[in-house]
Amino acid sequence: MPFTEGNAKNGAKLFKTRCTQCHTIEEGGANKVGPNLHGLIGRTSGTVAGFKYSDANQKKGVLWTEDALFDYLENPKKYIPGTTMAFAGFKKPKDRNDIITYIKEESS
Template identity: 70%
Template structure:
């Protein structure tokens, strides 16, 4: 069972985002889609919903509502959480890293 989300360090999360996410995602309002969709406003949105981004059917059908907990669970192992996703990221195994990253995504994407 995945670890429960606990608020982490947004500063450490920003570093993780730069090193692990930014090559494929933007997070600022109006940012472009890259290999992955722009993440602005991701919290409370459902999976597969960014305008102009080409999602897999698996991602569109998953119907995940992104919250701190669902994002943390997803980031542990994206291909296990949404089988058929095209996200090539292998996941963050350490709960602390996920907590920091999700804390940053929540702050930076709202």
């Protein structure tokens, strides 16, 4: 199933409750346990300056498109075996669509 536009307002709520403990999204935001996500769409995995990625993430070389994120966010450890990202994923396609829509709006 590919990405379809979701509800950015719901995505913002999901980001706040499930992502902000590890990530920032604002331009120039700090890296935390995870990298800053500003400009994520169109970026290659493992390339945020100053963030120490797992070897698996760097070697995967994923171009983060909406569809790649949709697949990744369902189960990050399955998509990139060996990743250090502890997040189990968003199992509901609607939640993945909403969070990706929010990321697109906030990080471009």
